[in-house]
Amino acid sequence: MNGWLALIAVGGAALVALIVVASVVSVRRERRRREGLRGWAARYGWTYVERPKTDWADRLPGRNRRGLSLVLSGVLDGYPVSVADYEYTETSTSTTSR
Template sequence: MDAWALLFGLPCVGLLVLMVLLAKQQARAERERKDALHRFAAHEGWQVSAGSRPPWTSRLPGSNPNGVGLTMTGRVGQRWVTVADYFYETSDSEGSKKRHPLSVVLVHFVDRCHRSR
């Protein structure tokens, strides 16, 4: 019985350790990406926000109001521009979900939202 436990237990433990290491690597890469975006935004005078629920998500695929991650807004030339991380999910007939990440760029043609700046 001990040999069987060792034979099946060791690969399971190894797989678990590998999954933890990969999750840590992904988290570190995402943190570095966000830090780089914050540095860019600070250098360019842009504003950064996270977790907003803007109304324009209704016009995107999936119409997911909770799908907006990091959002940056600033000037490009004479226009205000917003760049955002966005995702939506779809399900197949078996209930399996697939996540669709997108980068969204909005150009503000009306300046009324930013007149106080």
């Protein structure tokens, strides 16, 4: 029984370590992605804004203002353009019970 307990403890520790490493890798990858977007915006004369305050986010699916994480804005062929990074979670409910 003692061997099983040790095996479970080692497995749990390995799982926690894997989760921590995956989280660190994810954060670093997102940071590099944002730095790349910021550099692209500067190179092409666009603006880069993180967590912008906008009213048009209410018209997006999910109506999640906090889902708008960044906006790139500039001019393309004479027209003002904004490109946003937006996410929301779709939920559903059921009124039937079984």
